[in-house]
Amino acid sequence: MVPADFKALIQRFYQLQSERLETYQLFEEGHEAYLRTGPHYDFDHYRQLVHEVTQAFCGISKEVLEIKGKLHHEFDRPALSEHIEKLQSKEKEKLELTAKLQLARQRAQDHPEDEGCQEQIQEIKHEIIKNKEALSEIMQDFKYDSEEVD
Numbered sequence: 001m002v003p004a005d006f007k008a009l010i011q012r013f014y015q016l017q018s019e020r021l022e023t024y025q026l027f028e029e030g031h032e033a034y035l036r037t038g039p040h041y042d043f044d045h046y047r048q049l050v051h052e053v054t055q056a057f058c059g060i061s062k063e064v065l066e067i068k069g070k071l072h073h074e075f076d077r078p079a080l081s082e083h084i085e086k087l088q089s090k091e092k093e094k095l096e097l098t099a100k101l102q103l104a105r106q107r108a109q110d111h112p113e114d115e116g117c118q119e120q121i122q123e124i125k126h127e128i129i130k131n132k133e134a135l136s137e138i139m140q141d142f143k144y145d146s147e148e149v150d
Helices: 004-036 043-073 078-110 115-147
Strands: none
Touching: 004 043, 004 078, 004 115, 043 078, 078 115
């Protein structure tokens, strides 16, 4: 039988991943709103959004790392801990790519004549798709291994 606190920990992990997705959605919507303020961008408002998003991601990551430690040390599930480590690395990469994409979109908006900007946007979007596929694969492995009863 799987302990109730183990199940609760796994559920909390999934909740945190949902919060992460919601935070990305807010970040994207906020950036789209920011781009609509161009060419005289409302940078102060956007900077506040970036600050709030950063705080949210830091809080989520901190709690996910606590879960990682508990899975490894309290429940002796190093495979799950390893999945979380891989996930955190890919999430960090996703955030970096998202920021890179936002900068590229602004550059493309500011320089519509520069065809290289659109190419760069497509390249970054492709990298984000590969990143999301890797994240999905890690989550599938986590799900499979977390449902495995010793």
